[in-house]
Amino acid sequence: MRQSNYRAGIQNAMRLDGVYAMRVLPAAGRQAKSLAAQLAHDRSGNVLILSAVAIIPILGMIGGAIDASRLYMARTRLQQACDAGALAGRKAMANITTLTTAEKALAKNFFDFNFPAGTYEATNVVANYVRGAQPGTVAGTASIVIPTTIMRLFGFETVPMSVTCESTLSIPNTDVMFVLDVTGSMLETPDGDTQTKIAGLKQAVKEFYAALGPGTSTGAGRVRYGFMPYSSNVNVGKIVYALNANYIAGGTGVEEVEYQTRKAVTTPIYIPTYGTESAPGGATTSQPSTGYTDWADTNAYVSGTSQADCNRKSLPTGNSTTNSTQSSGTRGTAAYPQNQVSTPYSSQQTTTQPEYRYDYRQGYVRSGRSWVFVQVCMEQIRTKTTTVTSNWNTTTPVSWATQEQFASWNYAVWPVDVSSVVQNGSANNPTYWTGLTNGGNPNINEGNVGTGNYYTTGTPSTITWDGCIEEAKTLNTITATSALTAPSGAYDLDIDLIPNSADTRWKPFLPAIQFRSDNRDWLGRQNGWIQQGFAVCPREASPLGQYASDYVATTKSSARFNTYVDSLTAVGGTYHDIGMIWGARFLSQDGIYAATNGDAAAPGGFQVSRHIVFMTDGTLDTRPNANDPWGINNLQGKIAPTGTNENGLEAIHRRRTSIICNEMKGKGFTIWVVGFGIDTMPTELQECATDAAHWTLAIDSAALRAEFQKIAQTIGGLRLSS
Incomplete structure (x- = not known):
């Protein structure tokens, strides 16, 4: 003392x-x-x-x-x-x-x-x-x-x-939520700097921790840090699902969510199943005869005999021969809805009966230079054929199964059951056809990559959920000049929203099932849309937590803290409002984290000092055709009427950011705003800060580190002991 x-x-x-x-x-x-x-x-x-x-x-x-x-x-x-x-x-x-x-x-x-x-x-x-x-x-x-x-x-x-x-x-119980812009522009290097913006940000956040410190492990003086990296979306869904499954659509049972997607148009194909064939029935018989054939020599004869002897010669005995043939039958083809088919059968039995005689012949034949008188008894044969034909048939019962055959895709807003992908992390892709086709592959997609070229790629048979979300129901009547109080019914602007209905629950963000209906572009492909930031999911957020157990005093660092910060990557457009609302939801003492964020839950029962540290490197970058937490505005019109251009859409998002900041101030949050690598701070972000002393510009990484340390030291409150 x-x-x-x-x-x-x-x-x-x-x-x-x-x-x-x-x-x-x-x-x-x-x-x-x-x-x-x-x-x-x-x-x-x-x-x-x-x-x-x-x-x-x-x-x-x-x-x-x-x-x-x-x-x-x-x-x-x-x-x-x-x-x-x-x-x-x-x-x-x-x-x-x-x-x-x-x-x-x-x-x-x-x-x-x-x-x-x-x-x-x-x-x-x-x-x-x-x-x-x-x-x-x-x-x-x-x-x-x-x-x-x-x-x-x-x-x-x-x-x-x-x-x-x-x-x-002397540090009171303190919660710090970093709301960090990790959009694609963070990969740039500011003029005169030696590292990219994202690298400078990581270093600045680590030095913030070194300046403020880990707080106490137990008791009053607890310090907690949370992270809300944002671009055109935030990755919070799986965290919220673990907190309470009922907060996410499909988390506790079957639930359908409407997406801008496609649905297969099919035609029914009837598949017959044949039963047991019946016994033969309906036989008929015919016995036509062809009569005898003409006599023909057998080339068997006796020479030097008289006609009398020839006539007395015994005739050969001929045996009748019989040949039989039978068809195997060809079953008829059933035509829907025919309930049985017939199979025709036939058989033939052919009998050939021979008859013999001798024919006496005499005359002179030349033998060398002289003629010789010859007598011949020639054997002859003729035959008679008799055919017996039998005809009958059988019947076979037919039953029918119906299968759908792919005909085409219908691109529109369709309901999709999301329970499996939410509860299991993956599911069968409802936009992938696995049934009958009439030729061709309906799962091959072609479209424009946005640069005048076309892509060809296959739709995956399964989909996964990374954790990004589509927001709760909102209103598209908020304008650039709307009041700074969140209107009733705009659940997506409610910091303390506790979902209890289809309108208030958050939905899984599933670009793999989403297709634009105007040109049928598929948002799930790995080039074009995703690389250009039209459908992205940033690094998963991190709820408020302590980083005191692995604090190293000599380096003023925490390995767990550094590991998370080093995992940040940059991609996508810039939507300040989605980052701000979720930073506020993770920090709020009254919303979904009321049980752990309230003053009563703090060590010693002391009041918690709550801080939002918001860092951005630029103005909004919203896109009417992008797939964001509100769907695709040009097609669904959730944020603004369809057809609203980019400038109009950004003006509305700026106002929504101001509404959220106003709500945060009403909850007693201290809001720090740092502009990184920019010349001027947007007006709505100046006004978002707690006051003029709580926003600043950092031209490069060194300045950013200095500003972050200054904020940390101010929050920490170095004091003389009393």
């Missing part, structure tokens, strides 16, 4: 007057007594005599007052110098358990600066600083010897005096 010694200084001055009184007043009394005896009867000149007698004590009183005043001023200056050294030593203190030699020297330098040599002609000036009795405090002592002026006449040439001082970094 500081020990003032103001009373001691006054007592020193009073003591001098007292000593003077003790020494001077008795002598004056004796002289007065002698004079009184001599002039007992002579009263002329009494006033002059009495005045001469009184001047000596009066001189002592005036001299004592003058020296007392000098001593008081010297002591005040000494106390101020001691305090300055203690404050400087505590600010430089890296380890709360130790005050190093260098830190002591720095404290002494500040003392010397505030009490330079020769001040009030003081001598024997001594100042010492050590670590105080409590960790994190710096204690000091200072002493001097002051020469007197008038009091030298009375034997008091010097007066010693000393003071004590002590300082500590």
Whole structure:
């Protein structure tokens, strides 16, 4: 505790007057007594005599007052110098358990600066600083010897005096929410700088932590940090889902959300299933005969016989032959809604019967040079064929199944069940066709990449949810001049919104299922829209949390804190309002985090000091055709009427930012605004800051680091111990 010694200084001055009184007043009394005896009867000149007698004590009183005043001023200056050294030593203190030699020297330098040599002609000036009795405090002592002026006449040439001082970094329960612009322009390098803006931002945030510190691990003095990186969206959905599944559409059951997407148009295809074939029925038989064929020689004969002998010759016995054939039957093709089909069958049996005879022949035949008389008995054959044909049929029952065959896509706003993708993180893609097609691949997309070229890419069969959101229901009647109070029904502007209905719940951001209906561009493809910032999802946010458990005093850093900051990347357009509203929701003591953010939940029950540290490198960059937390405005008109141009849309977003800032001020937040690498601060952001002292411009990374440290030191409140 500081020990003032103001009373001691006054007592020193009073003591001098007292000593003077003790020494001077008795002598004056004796002289007065002698004079009184001599002039007992002579009263002329009494006033002059009495005045001469009184001047000596009066001189002592005036001299004592003058020296007392000098001593008081010297002591005040000494106390101020001691305090300055203690404050400087505590600010430089890296380890709360130790005050190093260098830190002591720095404290002494500040003392010397505030009490330079020769001040009030003081001598024997001594100042010492050590670590105080409590960790994190710096204690000091200072002493001097002051020469007197008038009091030298009375034997008091010097007066010693000393003071004590002590300082500590006194931090109340503090919540700091960083709302950080991580849009594509953060990849640029400012003129004259040596690193990109995103790299400079990371360094500045780390140095902010080093300046403010981790706070206490337990008890009052807790410091929590949260992060809300934003571009054209914020990544908060999975955090909110873990907090309460009912806050996200589809989090607790089947729920449909309307998206600008596509739906397959199909035609029914009927698929038959055939049952068991019946027994044959309806047979018919026919027996046509062809008659005998003409007689034909068999080339079997007997020579040298007479006609009588030929006629008496025994005829050969011929065997009949039978051939049979049967068709396997071809089942008929069913036509919907026919409930059975027939299968025709037939068989044929062909019998061939031979008949023989002998034919007598005689005559002369030439043999060499002479003619010879020859008699021949020639065997001949003829046949008769008989065919028997049988016909019958069977029946087979038919049942039908219906399948849909892809015909075309219908591009419009359609409801989509989001329960699976929200609860599991992935789901089957409702815009991917897996059924029958009539030729071609309906999952191949073609479109414009925005540069005059066309892309061809396939739709994925599954979709995933990164955690970005579509906002709760809003109004498209807010204009650039609307009142600064959030209108009823604009749930997306409600800092303390607690969802309990389809209108108030936040929805998953799913560019993989979203298609523009005007030109059928697919937002889920990996070139064009995403690279140009029309459908992006930044790094996941981080709720308020302590970073004290892994604090390293020598480097004033936390590995967990640094790991998160180093993971920030830059992509997309600039929507200040979405970053601000979610930074406020994560900081608010009354909304979805009321249980952990309220003053009653803070250590010691002390009030929490709440701060928004907002950093941006530019003005808004909103796009009518972009897929953002309000869908695609040119097609759905949630923020403004469809057809609103980019300038008009940005004016509305600026006003919405102002509304959110006004609401934050109403909740008692301290809002710091830093413009990085820009020449002027937009008016709405100047007005967003708590006051003119809470916004500033940083031209480059070095300036940004300095501004962040200044904010941290202001929040931290370096104080003298009382």
